[in-house]
Amino acid sequence: MNTPIKYLTKIYWSDEDECYVGEVPAFKGCISHGATYEKTARNLQEAMEVWLDSASRHKDPIPEPDLAAEEISWMLPLLNVSKLAKLAGINKHTLASKLRRKSRFTALETRKIRAALASV
Helix, strand or coil: CCCCCCCCCEEEEECCCCEEEEECCCCCCCEEEECCHHHHHHHHHHHHHHHHHHHHHCCCCCCCCCHHHHHHHHHHHHCCHHHHHHHHCCCHHHHHHHHHHCCCCCHHHHHHHHHHHHHC
């Protein structure tokens, strides 16, 4: 299938497992591991392909990528939503409402949020 990565992926070291662990938050249960960061990234790409293939075969819904929402959810415990809204040039009530309702961000909002997150 060789699907390009367009979903947020997380790769981190696990002391408990003594290896790197990778996951795709948008794909429930899509987790992999490896001895190195690079091996974990390759394994995670394969896991994503298997997950997508299985979802397709079983006619399960495949979530649309929403990188801004995924990055925010990953960083939410560390973020001040008002500050992020100001940095991104987005109304803070709009940002908070979309996060609370889990609404999709527009392409422009996504670009602004990702730029703001990169500057933090």
